[in-house]
Amino acid sequence: MERIEHRACAGGWQDVYRHQxxxxxxxxxxxxxxxxxxxxxxxxxxxWLSGLTCTEQNFITKAGAQxxxxxxxxxxxxxxxSPRGDDVADDAAYDLGKGxxxxxxxxxxxxxxxxxxxxxxxxxxxxxxxxxxxxxxxxALSGHSMGGxxxxxxxxxxxxxxxxxxAFSPIVAPSQVPWGEKAFNAYLGPDQADxxxxxxxxxxAHATERLPLLVxxxxxxxxxxxxxxxxxxxxxxDAVGHPLQxxxxxxxxxxxxxxxSFIGEHVDWHARALHA
Amino acid sequence: MERIEHRACAGGWQDVYRHQxxxxxxxxxxxxxxxxxxxxxxxxxxxWLSGLTCTEQNFITKAGAQxxxxxxxxxxxxxxxSPRGDDVADDAAYDLGKGxxxxxxxxxxxxxxxxxxxxxxxxxxxxxxxxxxxxxxxxALSGHSMGGxxxxxxxxxxxxxxxxxxAFSPIVAPSQVPWGEKAFNAYLGPDQADxxxxxxxxxxAHATERLPLLVxxxxxxxxxxxxxxxxxxxxxxDAVGHPLQxxxxxxxxxxxxxxxSFIGEHVDWHARALHA
Numbered sequence: 445m446e447r448i449e450h451r452a453c454a455g456g457w458q459d460v461y462r463h464q465x466x467x468x469x470x471x472x473x474x475x476x477x478x479x480x481x482x483x484x485x486x487x488x489x490x491x492w493l494s495g496l497t498c499t500e501q502n503f504i505t506k507a508g509a510q511x512x513x514x515x516x517x518x519x520x521x522x523x524x525x526s527p528r529g530d531d532v533a534d535d536a537a538y539d540l541g542k543g544x545x546x547x548x549x550x551x552x553x554x555x556x557x558x559x560x561x562x563x564x565x566x567x568x569x570x571x572x573x574x575x576x577x578x579x580x581x582x583x584a585l586s587g588h589s590m591g592g593x594x595x596x597x598x599x600x601x602x603x604x605x606x607x608x609x610x611a612f613s614p615i616v617a618p619s620q621v622p623w624g625e626k627a628f629n630a631y632l633g634p635d636q637a638d639x640x641x642x643x644x645x646x647x648x649a650h651a652t653e654r655l656p657l658l659v660x661x662x663x664x665x666x667x668x669x670x671x672x673x674x675x676x677x678x679x680x681x682d683a684v685g686h687p688l689q690x691x692x693x694x695x696x697x698x699x700x701x702x703x704x705s706f707i708g709e710h711v712d713w714h715a716r717a718l719h720a
Numbered sequence: 721m722e723r724i725e726h727r728a729c730a731g732g733w734q735d736v737y738r739h740q741x742x743x744x745x746x747x748x749x750x751x752x753x754x755x756x757x758x759x760x761x762x763x764x765x766x767x768w769l770s771g772l773t774c775t776e777q778n779f780i781t782k783a784g785a786q787x788x789x790x791x792x793x794x795x796x797x798x799x800x801x802s803p804r805g806d807d808v809a810d811d812a813a814y815d816l817g818k819g820x821x822x823x824x825x826x827x828x829x830x831x832x833x834x835x836x837x838x839x840x841x842x843x844x845x846x847x848x849x850x851x852x853x854x855x856x857x858x859x860a861l862s863g864h865s866m867g868g869x870x871x872x873x874x875x876x877x878x879x880x881x882x883x884x885x886x887a888f889s890p891i892v893a894p895s896q897v898p899w900g901e902k903a904f905n906a907y908l909g910p911d912q913a914d915x916x917x918x919x920x921x922x923x924x925a926h927a928t929e930r931l932p933l934l935v936x937x938x939x940x941x942x943x944x945x946x947x948x949x950x951x952x953x954x955x956x957x958d959a960v961g962h963p964l965q966x967x968x969x970x971x972x973x974x975x976x977x978x979x980x981s982f983i984g985e986h987v988d989w990h991a992r993a994l995h996a
Contacts, residue, residue: 452940452971506781506782508980511984664728696728701727701728701729702729704730704784704787705729705786705787
């Protein structure tokens with residue numbers, strides 16, 4: 445594991461590391477923000493999952509989350525969004541292949557070899573983080589768009605593993621929208637029964653843990669009606685009594701200006717659970 | 721004037737406009753953040769001047785200043801760093817020509833035609849902003865690196881025009897460092913007497929207004945000793961009793977992680993002067 449960036453930020457350090465991932469079979473970058481409190485003992489970790497086309501850089505340069513993490517004594521880990529490298533399968537489109545891992549384990553050729561972002565984010569990365577950095581095993585999850593989908597799915601599939609979960613502009617029902625249909629067809633094959641394990645709206649019905657969901661959605665989001673459709677999640681939650689706080693924000697779009705505007709409130713939400 | 725970006729942010733709007741500049745003889749982009757208070761009456765304006773290689777985008781996407789501007793009811797205007805377009809002279813180096821206007825009026829060929837960022841930022845841009853947006857004539861100045869130089873020089877040359885000035889990692893004495901020597905030779909010619917009017921450290925001795933300077937400098941800045949040299953400004957201020965608050969911050973580098981870490985304190989500083 446090699447540290448490739450090291451920058452003082454908000455009283456702590458915004459670092460980027462590169463390591464060889466066994467799960468993904470390639471070298472991966474991840475970002476970690478260590479707040480000043482990490483110098484005095486282990487701190488909890490918020491994992492941030494980014495959206496389509498992103499790398500580990502987008503969140504750390506644009507969201508302005510570090511000052512809130514420093515206030516609350518929380519580390520933030522932001523992985524890349526897919527396996528990387530010349531021998532990793534790719535597609536010319538922005539919404540398939542590199543930059544579009546969808547936080548699942550692919551079963552179909554040519555993707556199955558490397559596209560295992562679910563195992564990477566749930567298992568390999570936290571094991572590495574918890575072995576090598578001054579952090580506790582208190583974990584939280586958040587993410588944006590494709591990464592909001594990832595945060596919700598990872599939390600719903602792993603009861604007890606995360607103290608809290610939130611999402612910005614998530615793809616709440618990938619089985620029912622074009623981005624998800626395209627990716628799931630490629631990565632998982634055409635049998636839609638296999639898609640349900642990777643769809644937050646479908647998973648709600650079977651959730652054994654009623655972990656409250658915090659979802660932030662801009663009403664000026666250009667992808668709202670076609671790709672995101674938060675009311676599908678709302679309906680699924682209402683049907684089984686799963687707690688959901690869905691904040692619909694007039695005017696806000698799909699960009700990091702939206703994330704930066706509300707990331708402080710989300711870090712507060714996670715801090716309450718992580719320090720409880 | 722055409723609005724080319726319009727994004728909800730921190731309760732207000734982060735916009736980008738494109739207009740034809742008479743001073744520069746080319747089309748220019750500028751960013752303007754309008755806080756929620758601008759819907760109810762005129763708000764003061766902080767002008768932000770960016771550093772080498774930047775456009776109007778860097779500050780608005782990376783500094784996280786909007787939430788502080790929204791708290792204090794301040795608009796922020798961020799212009800581009802040089803004239804632009806195919807018929808504007810340029811140089812292959814990053815520190816001359818496009819992206820490197822140095823906030824001066826060039827006198828030498830081939831630069832004199834378009835490189836008049838001083839007149840643009842001091843006169844044309846505020847006239848446009850004050851005519852077309854809900855802002856008052858209370859103005860403040862800040863900037864980073866080359867833009868920190870610009871902020872200090874513009875304030876020192878225009879007593880009474882700005883309520884407050886601050887700078888991050890400024891080139892305080894361009895006449896004495898490689899970045900400034902190269903640019904001033906090209907834009908102003910070899911006579912160093914002509915450089916003094918564009919050098920904050922030189923201007924301090926003749927300042928007729930004792931406007932307090934707030935300067936933020938990281939001690940981990942890779943350009944500190946060769947290009948920035950804040951102690952030259954400190955010495956000049958001490959010699960004449962010009963008020964300077966020079967904050968030297970251990971570990972911080974030249975990046976936007978530094979700016980993002982302290983921009984809130986700078987907006988506070990400007991807010992006190994703008995709302996006084």
